[in-house]
Amino acid sequence: MANALSRALDSDLWYSFSRSPVTVASAAVALVCVLGAVFAPLLAPHNPFDLASLNLMDAFNPPAWMEEGNAAFPLGTDDQGRDVLSAIMYGARVSLIVGLSAVVFSTVVGVGLGLLAGYLGGTTDAVLMRIADIQLTFPSILVALLIDGIVRAALPPEAHEGIALYVVVFAIGISNWPQFARTVRGSTLVERNKEYVLAARVIGLSRVRIMLTHVLPNVLGPVLVIATLNLGFAILAEATLSFLGVGVPPTQPSLGTLIRIGNDFLFSGEWWITLFPGIALVALVLSVNLLGDWLRDALNPRLR
Amino acid sequence: MSDTARSQGAGQPPMLEVRDVARYFDVSRPLLQRLLAREGKRTLRAVDGISFAIPRGTTLSLVGESGCGKSTVARLAVGLYGTTRGEVVFDGNDLSSARADAAQRRRMQMIFQDPYASLNPRWRVLDIVAEPLRAFGLLPDRAAREKRVGELLTQVGLSPADGQKFPHEFSGGQRQRISIARALSSNPEFLVCDEPTSALDVSVQAQILNLMKDLQRRMGLTYLFISHNLAVVRQVSDRIGVMYLGRLVELAPSETLFEAPRHPYTRALMEAIPDLDMTGRERIPVGGEVPSPISPPSGCAFNPRCPLANDRCRRERPGMTRAGATLVACHAVEEGRDRQ
Amino acid sequence: MNNLSAKAAAPLLEVRNLRVEFPTRRGTLTALDDVSFSIRAGEVLGVVGESGAGKSMTGAAIIGLLEPPGRIARGEILLDGQRIDNLPREKMRRIRGKQIGAIFQDPLTTLNPLYTVGRQLQETILTHLPMTPAQARARAIHWLEEVGIPGAAQRIDSYPHEFSGGMRQRVVIALALCAEPRLVVADEPTTALDVSIQAQIIALLKRLTREHGTAVMLVTHDMGVIAETADRVAVMYAGRLAEIGPVREVVKAPRHPYSAGLMASIPPLDRKVEHLAQIDGAMPRLSAIPRGCAYYPRCPHVFERCRVERPDLIDAGTTRAACWLHDPASEKQVPFSGTGSTVHV
Structure with a gap:
């Protein structure tokens, strides 16, 4: 364990990380966001979903440093008397869960199909890549809206409430797999002709086994980069869908939902209800994207 | 073939026999582009009708310049490619049926050219060398496998402790040793070596060639050795086949080929090699270049560069004819024109 | 070679x-150390050694194209008596092409795929010689003819990809020579080519440089090419010169044990040997070059002094070798000379 740690600290990746102040700062911001979200039940000053603890008397409190502010609500409260800071922490939780799930979903689908297309080639490759091409001609938000619309139309509203989260994950995830599939296919085409793969074929290993044990580990580098960059995108896409009112159900508000709710009060002067969730969203997405950019450069030998 | 029958020894079938094998590749552009450009299909004749046999315990080398099809033959010989025509026979059985049987497949292995691409960079050496053992279920016990890998690494001049390292921690020559250890782990009898020393420095090349010869002596291995380097080939071969544009132009016992090369291309090839003893001497290089295997010349493929070419050479493809211990595909040799 | 002029002439290139x-985060690696040699006009110096020995890097340092973060830390490079190792980038660019031509292993890295070969030749000529575009074009055709491209007047407007590998390397040679440089640095010019083409290219390079009195630094791992082409040879090992001397001497009677091992390990074409002479072990990595002589861990003639003290080039008959065996002060038996394991006294 100590050995692994010292190896990690000695690696080129750590070296390039520690030498880039922007990256270190992004990592710190991302870490704060993630920790705040993960440990929201422990860290948040209030539980915004506990209806019993909500008091309408606390509604529309401005942030604590303002004249009418209340120290109990550092970033103020919304129209229901919910603590904005707590709502952000819980909201970030939802945003992160949806974002991560969507990325995992598109990674699994994209990497799997990309491997198949690249390794098997021929008709499989042609069919899969044309599907990916068609998918790429639709803006991903449109695809997500479409899927959400279909599910809404097909299911009764009560049922929809229960699976809304999964629908959003699926909708965002499915619109992103072609990017993974194309990258993985490209790397697979290179790897499959390398001699270590030929050596495995001479032994007579099955194609599935060669793909999983030999090719897959060697094409994962770029996948990591795309996945990181995509996480930012997925969180943003979820926020967009929720802002448009077709995302996660209002009972589990994400950052996007909070921004939408707060938006109604923006012009009546209660700017904090929408601004702080917005800042949280920007901080989270920006830091994740900067990390992704760094990872891309650090893993690209030509830029080193 | 008579040549095969003679070299078989005590009634045993040769380790590998290749009978009139051809392998074509479709190198046409995609359908739509082809239709737009009004082109037909384009076929690359990588290997176009070659025959040879490798008796057990001996080495047959194939030499030739890039694009002559020697690497394709290497891949045909272990079943990585199927044949377009002809058959490959492994120890008396058709290769494709032999490949379907793990017990037969275990008997053939391959060593590759590029030591930087032939080892999976994400695997430890231990796992790389043990892969054939696992794939063939030869040593189910993990401890026994590790012990065997240790023995194999020692056998190729590395230490058992090297098993814990990753490929990038080794030099090119050491990697090639790992590659050989992997090939040996399933106790094969037949090894296909595709340019195994071409990517190595000359002092390291000598190490690897000595190791391969030593292993052959000790384990009775049969080699199909692919190389572009005639000097290397001379050191390892019992018999040598010279390839040009997908065809065998000459097949002869090693010493015979070097003492009395018959085909004009073989002679040109030998003449082209810079020799250490010739310091300062001028050579007359062969003119021209290797034609494209997509549109090979009619008749003898070497005719555009051949000093002995005549009308027959441009018209008619020469078959293999026997001249002493040598099989040669040349009208000029057959007609005795080369001795004038 | 013209004996009279060569003897009289001062060296065209001098490396001192x-x-x-190479500064890295794990410390500074010394890729080349204390390399000194010279080349006279009209002379071909072959530079041999294993990959990583520093032969290509020596060439890169001379043409001013060291890959960063590599840098010249000490010593000087003189072309015709003028220092060229400390010139500003722009000045060096003008010298490259006009005074020094470069030929690399892969012709595709030298030729721009987007321009016709004629345009690239013309541009080089116009940059370095006072000519009108029409004159430059005529000269470009002349050079394509010189390097043996059939139908040069028609092919001048072809793109690099329309030439075969051997023809492309001829174009690269034309490009390197068309401004009539006084020195050509050729880094593995024939390695990517087939033997029959290789012979053509070597013959061409030899003829052109002799006709124009160009000095050539020929970097290659192929001893046969060196033996045929070079007048003198430098053998490099672990970033240092192991031996330098007339080609015949170094190939036939090397004085440094590494040169001897290297020559002996070349498989002979004219006979079959049961066991090839081999040098055991491998060249040390740059980060682990031993104290003393870099070759001592592999050397069959090693003695105490080799382990502690680093040898400089010492006169060893007609060659100079960095080996203590040739130092009269060494308390060692016989001066070493010979090929392979046989030691001629």
Whole structure:
């Protein structure tokens, strides 16, 4: 364990990380966001979903440093008397869960199909890549809206409430797999002709086994980069869908939902209800994207 | 073939026999582009009708310049490619049926050219060398496998402790040793070596060639050795086949080929090699270049560069004819024109 | 070679105590150390050694194209008596092409795929010689003819990809020579080519440089090419010169044990040997070059002094070798000379 740690600290990746102040700062911001979200039940000053603890008397409190502010609500409260800071922490939780799930979903689908297309080639490759091409001609938000619309139309509203989260994950995830599939296919085409793969074929290993044990580990580098960059995108896409009112159900508000709710009060002067969730969203997405950019450069030998 | 029958020894079938094998590749552009450009299909004749046999315990080398099809033959010989025509026979059985049987497949292995691409960079050496053992279920016990890998690494001049390292921690020559250890782990009898020393420095090349010869002596291995380097080939071969544009132009016992090369291309090839003893001497290089295997010349493929070419050479493809211990595909040799 | 002029002439290229360093985060690696040699006009110096020995880097340092973060840390490079190792980038660019031509292993890295070969030749000529575009074009055609491209007047407007590998390397040679440089640095010019083409290219390079009195630094791992082409040879090992001398001497009677091992390990074409002479072990990595002589861990003639003290080039008959065996002060038996394991006394 100590050995692994010292190896990690000695690696080129750590070296390039520690030498880039922007990256270190992004990592710190991302870490704060993630920790705040993960440990929201422990860290948040209030539980915004506990209806019993909500008091309408606390509604529309401005942030604590303002004249009418209340120290109990550092970033103020919304129209229901919910603590904005707590709502952000819980909201970030939802945003992160949806974002991560969507990325995992598109990674699994994209990497799997990309491997198949690249390794098997021929008709499989042609069919899969044309599907990916068609998918790429639709803006991903449109695809997500479409899927959400279909599910809404097909299911009764009560049922929809229960699976809304999964629908959003699926909708965002499915619109992103072609990017993974194309990258993985490209790397697979290179790897499959390398001699270590030929050596495995001479032994007579099955194609599935060669793909999983030999090719897959060697094409994962770029996948990591795309996945990181995509996480930012997925969180943003979820926020967009929720802002448009077709995302996660209002009972589990994400950052996007909070921004939408707060938006109604923006012009009546209660700017904090929408601004702080917005800042949280920007901080989270920006830091994740900067990390992704760094990872891309650090893993690209030509830029080193 | 008579040549095969003679070299078989005590009634045993040769380790590998290749009978009139051809392998074509479709190198046409995609359908739509082809239709737009009004082109037909384009076929690359990588290997176009070659025959040879490798008796057990001996080495047959194939030499030739890039694009002559020697690497394709290497891949045909272990079943990585199927044949377009002809058959490959492994120890008396058709290769494709032999490949379907793990017990037969275990008997053939391959060593590759590029030591930087032939080892999976994400695997430890231990796992790389043990892969054939696992794939063939030869040593189910993990401890026994590790012990065997240790023995194999020692056998190729590395230490058992090297098993814990990753490929990038080794030099090119050491990697090639790992590659050989992997090939040996399933106790094969037949090894296909595709340019195994071409990517190595000359002092390291000598190490690897000595190791391969030593292993052959000790384990009775049969080699199909692919190389572009005639000097290397001379050191390892019992018999040598010279390839040009997908065809065998000459097949002869090693010493015979070097003492009395018959085909004009073989002679040109030998003449082209810079020799250490010739310091300062001028050579007359062969003119021209290797034609494209997509549109090979009619008749003898070497005719555009051949000093002995005549009308027959441009018209008619020469078959293999026997001249002493040598099989040669040349009208000029057959007609005795080369001795004038 | 014209004996009279060569003897009289001062060296065209002189490299003195060249040291190239690569700063890395694990410390500074010394890629070249104390490399000194010279080349006269009209002379071909072959540079041989294993990959990583520093032969290509020496060439890169001379043409001013060291890959960063590599840098010349000590020593100097003189072309015709003028220092060229400390010139500003722009000045060096003008010298490259006009005074020094470069030929690399892969013709595709030298030729721009987007321009016709004629345009690239013309541009080089116009940059370095006072000519009108029409004159430059005529000259470009002349050079394509010189390097043996059939139908040069028609092919001048072809793109690089329309030539075969051997023809492309001819174009590269034309490009390197068309401004009539006084020195050509050729880094593995024939390695990517087939033997029959290789012979053509070597013959061409030899003829053109002799006709124009160009000095050539020929970097290659192929001893046969060196033996055929070079007048003198430098053998490099672990970033240092192991031996330098007339080609016949170094190939036939090397004085440094490494040169001897290297020559002996070349498989002979004219006979079959049961066991090839081999040098055990491998060249040390740059980060682990031993104290003393870099070759001592592999050397069959090693003695105490080799482990502690680093040898400089010492006169050893007709060659100079960095080996203590040739130092009269060494308390060692016989001066070493010979090929392979046989030691001629």
